Amino acid sequence: MYSWPHTAQLIETQLSQVQELKESIRHALTSSRPGPCIDCEILLDAFRKLKQAQETVDQHVRYNAFWQSAIDRDRSYFDARTRLLDALLKIQSSGGSVAREGPVSGGDPQELKQQINDRESIHPPLYVKASRSGARWLITVPIYTDIRDGDFLDRFEQAGERIWKSEDGKFQLDITVKSVDVAALYRPDRGPALGEKLDLEAHVGRFPADGAVLTTGARSTFASLGRFVVLGPGEISTHVLAHELGHLLGFEDEYIRGYRDLGADGFEVLELIVDRQSLMSVPGSGRVLRRHFERLLEKIAVRE
Ligand SMILES: [Zn+2]
Numbered sequence: 001m002y003s004w005p006h007t008a009q010l011i012e013t014q015l016s017q018v019q020e021l022k023e024s025i026r027h028a029l030t031s032s033r034p035g036p037c038i039d040c041e042i043l044l045d046a047f048r049k050l051k052q053a054q055e056t057v058d059q060h061v062r063y064n065a066f067w068q069s070a071i072d073r074d075r076s077y078f079d080a081r082t083r084l085l086d087a088l089l090k091i092q093s094s095g096g097s098v099a100r101e102g103p104v105s106g107g108d109p110q111e112l113k114q115q116i117n118d119r120e121s122i123h124p125p126l127y128v129k130a131s132r133s134g135a136r137w138l139i140t141v142p143i144y145t146d147i148r149d150g151d152f153l154d155r156f157e158q159a160g161e162r163i164w165k166s167e168d169g170k171f172q173l174d175i176t177v178k179s180v181d182v183a184a185l186y187r188p189d190r191g192p193a194l195g196e197k198l199d200l201e202a203h204v205g206r207f208p209a210d211g212a213v214l215t216t217g218a219r220s221t222f223a224s225l226g227r228f229v230v231l232g233p234g235e236i237s238t239h240v241l242a243h244e245l246g247h248l249l250g251f252e253d254e255y256i257r258g259y260r261d262l263g264a265d266g267f268e269v270l271e272l273i274v275d276r277q278s279l280m281s282v283p284g285s286g287r288v289l290r291r292h293f294e295r296l297l298e299k300i301a302v303r304e
Pocket of ligand 1: 243244247252253
């Protein structure tokens with residue numbers, strides 16, 4: 001749950017702890033005795049905790065800045081998501097699992113049922129192909145990239161293939177990363193200079209269409225369904241990379257984002273995680289589940 005009042009409260013709590021630590025340090029300095037510093041470890045520990053809390057505050061500020069304006073720009077979409085979220089909460093609180101049947105209230109019941117069904121919908125792009133050898137399925141994904149960091153590309157490929165694999169080895173991914181020369185993409189025009197601000201959509205549009213695109217230049221990492229991943233600066237864990245790869249395969253995020261209107265205080269942004277086990281619900285720790293592969297093959301089979 002995120003909102004500006006909640007963030008303000010976080011900041012206030014942290015500021016009072018900063019004040020407390022300052023006083024403890026001052027006290028330790030004025031009453032220093034000869035010999036080893038007894039309080040130093042405790043003070044250092046308190047400092048580390050504060051530093052961690054500062055990162056949390058930063059994350060809340062960034063999250064609010066992004067999602068509050070996104071909701072404001074597209075109220076009708078988020079109204080529909082909020083109705084879905086409320087319907088799912090109601091089903092959960094009545095002890096039921098989030099089923100595809102049963103009455104749902106608010107909004108158009110037919111529309112909500114449709115949305116609950118669509119929640120797990122997946123739209124594999126044409127470049128994702130499946131082939132069978134005996135009882136095993138191999139799913140191939142070609143990815144074009146203008147990233148030159150070979151170590152990173154190896155890590156991406158290995159993480160993707162390791163995490164997108166069923167335990168019994170029945171389903172497996174085969175990622176092929178192909179490097180493209182940026183200058184060739186822009187010919188006869190001049191390619192973008194290093195550090196030049198890019199129109200990311202237009203940039204991705206220059207890549208061949210028979211594969212996904214992996215590129216850089218975003219302020220924070222984001223993906224478009226079945227087409228591209230644009231990386232932001234900073235470290236990205238292998239699990240999050242595998243989650244982004246899920247978007248390239250055509251999977252949507254499985255969590256549902258809705259909101260409450262707080263009037264002058266903006267919105268309270270809500271997230272409902274339906275399945276904590278799933279990589280597409282929880283990018284940091286979720287797993288690829290059997291149903292992911294089954295849904296993917298089902299869709300590819302219908303298409304062919
Ligand atoms: Zn995602």
